[in-house]
Amino acid sequence: MVGLTALLLVPVAGCSTGPSEKDVATSFVNAVAAGDVAGAAAQTNNPDAARRTLEKVREDLAPTASHATLGQVTENEQGASAKFDLSWDFGEGKVWRYTSTMQLAEESEGWKVLWAPSVVHPKLQAGQTLAFSEVMPAPGPVTGSEGKQLMAPEPVVTVSFDGQEAGDAPRVAGQLADALRQVDPEITQKSIMDGVGKTPPGQPYQVITLRQADFDKVRSRIYDLPGLRFPTQMRLLASERGYASQVLAGVSKKVDEQVKANAGWQVAVADTKGNEISKLHTVAEKPVPPTSVTLSDQTQRAAEQALDPVPQPAMIVAMRPSNGEVLAVAQNDPADAQGPMALSGQYPPGSTFKMITGAAALESGKVRVDTPVECPPKKVFDGMTLPNDKEFDLGRVPLHTAFAASCNTTFAQLSVDMPDDALPKTAKKLGIGVDFDMPGATTITGKVTNAETVTQHAANGIGQGKVLASPFGMALAASSVANGSMPTPTLMRGQQTTSDGNPEKLSPAAMDQLRSMMREVVTGGTARGLAGAGEVHGKTGTAQYGDGKRAHGWFVGYRDDVAFAVLLTDAGASGPAVDVAKKFLDGI
Template sequence: MDVSGHFGILADMVSSRILAGAAALLLLPLAACSTGPSEEDVAAAFVNAVAAGDAVGAANQTDAPDQAKQALEAARRNLAPTAAHAMVREVTEDAQGTPTARFDMSWDFGAGRVWNYSNELKLVEQEQGWKVRWAPAVLHPQLAAGQSLAYREQRPDPAPVLDRDGKQLMGPEQLITVSLSAQEAGDVPGVAASLANALKTIEPAITQQSILDGVAKTPQGQPYAVVTLRQGDYEQVKSRIYDLPGVRFPAQTRLVTTERGYGTQVLAGVARVVDQQVQANAGWRVVTLDAAGQEAAELHGVAERPVAPTNVTLGDRAQRAAEQAVDPVPQAAMLVAMQPSTGEVLAVAQNAPADAQGPVALSGQYPPGSTFKTVTATAALGSGEAGIDTPVECPAEKVFDGRPLPNDKKFDLGVVPLRTAFAHSCNTSFAQLAVDMPGEALTDAAHQLGLGVDFEMAGATTITGKVPPGGSTVQRAENGIGQGTVLASPFGMALVTSSIAEGRMPVPTLVRGAQTKADATPQPPAPQTLDQLRTMMREVVTGGTATALNGSGDVRGKTGTAQFGDGTHSHGWFVGYRGDLAFAVLVTDAGSSGPAVEAAKRFLAGA
């Protein structure tokens, strides 16, 4: 047996294995010396760029940057997340030896709406180093070629708004928006003229020029919303506008009042509360879209929840009475009514000239004029320095540090009881009362009655008013008759009369079930102070400046004429209460309190 031959074969085998091992050892350092990012680095850079919304950065980590960039930008645009997060869990080789990164993706759409899923991506080595192998499925495993991701909100229909007795004031209705695309219209002036001519019977303010101005202000590529119409109004003009080039008619379900022009300002705020409820109950979905923008599949969904009806404190009867009271007035006129025992707002009405100025019944600031004498009287009676029968001087005019303050038409009552000076609205008497009190006296008395208190009330933004301390004799005199630096809204004066009627400041509410926050809870005036004031307010009606209300029941109130501007114009006020119904009426630029008293009479007849 030739042993040496066997040993020769064995030696060759060993040599081969050693050489192979040596070759492997020689190769390993070459790989270890690579300076490019690893598979893990590239995978992490890609998913982090996707999460950050950096489409260019993410696309540059792929082997098809142009395709990837286009798809990533579309996904970000259609998903519109508030935030996104991604994390690579591991990088392993698949059965074919291809590096595969597994990662978690999270899209946050706000309001607790988060979409989480796991995915994977493949990596390929190119001359530039490792790259993500691009495919739409890199964004989501079910995303096919030619598709994109999109977020969809599913809003439930708004529920009706019901008054204090359960009567519907607002309900959901399909509205049609008439929109104009300048790019599609061609002859924009011609289309605008046709639209204006058709729509003027419904919205007289729409003209060819107003449409052209709106188009000019609208960002390029976006349609201009000309008007939003109720279904019935749309049907009236449809045949005249439907075929106009560039005009489109998107529809949506919105909450609208039962009648056009009903409760315009106050119910607009309530509608915003309902919209918040709709938003809170909205469902949402993530879908895939095909190349035509149509939904291909749903990837994730949360169903919407129904919205319960909203109950408000308004009363349909009181609201209609208030609107019928102010609608005939040619000047801007407004009325706010409140229930003193609860603070519930019963009516907020404005006529068309007032509506053009916004929700001024709730937040407009006006000099309250002689209606503020309710506050001056509260301060004087509360101080103990004056009583209802205390004699006071009521000359035709009085001068305070060089500033003459006359009575209306310079009437002169001589010396009369305080109650008489109040009933006939003697400026000189109440200016003197204010001058004789400390500068903070009117501020404190106004605060006791709610004037100057701020509220966060669901459904409405309100400003009661402001009563700065009187820093000088003239300022105290002017403030004492509701001029000077004193300002109030009709809402604020309705709160004042509610406080007088109830004996404390009620916290106003508009939406039932929603708590109003007040920045203060003032101590009320003494009961004996308010008893005297209520008697004085009754005498305004029975024998003073508001005798026109003598047949309207047990009304207690105060008239007011408030100069503004250069002093040649004045607003007219009446504030008062009857039983558990308090209210304030303002007619701007009325010249006297007469129109406000007449509006109050109409209101009380229907309330």
């Protein structure tokens, strides 16, 4: 309950032995301020009409608090007049104050407020209400690293359906679904009616939000249907539907926060359907500045074009090793249907994780790139048989040769020979397992746990077992190798990325040797298909999942100041990922 102070400035003599005109006026404004509609209406000579108006006004203003102060009370020919100050608090410093007047008369039941809508506000009339609304500024455009505009504010139309106003709601829903089928085939009469059923009473169901061009296609068929409303607003949209959708969606949400922070607001007189009649109070919105992101339009388009022909979910993440700027986050349509998997999806990295196993072994000082290692066709680790791909046998070869050929038995043994925490520590030095708060995107780099058994050591060493990573995490690992230390990834310029730790660097000697092995993967190993694509360093990966009969295909690497990870789910082998990487590199 909100307290109210009554200030009696001019005494008025009353004839009644009941509550005085001052008492009634005090009770009325107290009840209005407290949101006690029934209590306020009971102080009037027309409780039903007062209750309806006060309920509607409070519903449409939806204040977080309200306050009232009774002022001057004077005699007049009708009986008495009382001035009072009302303030409506809408939160976040949005407060509307004004003075109103009520007339009171002594009737058979005692003093009553002579009800009229103008008691609530001097400009309010019968059949009207007061409505609060925010006035949103247009969002600023979003530009990429080359200065090209990636998103711009455009008008969108929301198709809202009020089942009660429609009358025969199922019939109208069927007509609406038929018309909208050309812009969204998934909308049906049933989906609309289900949505209406789940929407709180008195609120319209938002069926779909359309670009202006799409709305224009269906406007003639739906505009005159009963129960429909079509509010329009400005929203950030990419120039092409689907362009960088999984990353720009997060950027758009950050811009929306700025739009909200810069919003103006107003209170207006409106009819009972919400149509504005006149403004009573306005606070202007503030303009929203443009947003600059690190995405490269050329790199993003090259990634999307490389992925488009792939039938299964596939994705690419690219970033700049020298400073961590995210250059591209691309997914094809099947991947988009699963969500932002390039940024946060968790997959076994397979043999791409041999970058980490190799780095840990080199960092230990127990091996160098030219150290002879065994690469048998298969090997048993505590009862678990682990084979090479098609059980190839290299015999005894230098470490760099085993890496280029992706010898499972070699790297499983290297992992078994290292401490339980060697791989998690090394993975974190390259960024996998680090938790980032990067404005504009939610990311998960991956997870590498300590190995507790011999079999887990062996499986983790080749990126299977309990090792998981996202394409974002593997692109960061490649960036760390190229840069010599983990760069902090960024997406929105001027907004700082934070993390849960600052990993130590791998030694320059270990990094140099790892880079030379990654180069040999391309020049004479499992990624020879990229030999003509410039000075590419990388690692292929075939990652089994499920029952072990199916596998994802990976390629992770870098060229010049672009590091990237390519993942084709359920590809069966790494070859298709190498092919996609070639198309991507050719495009940049």
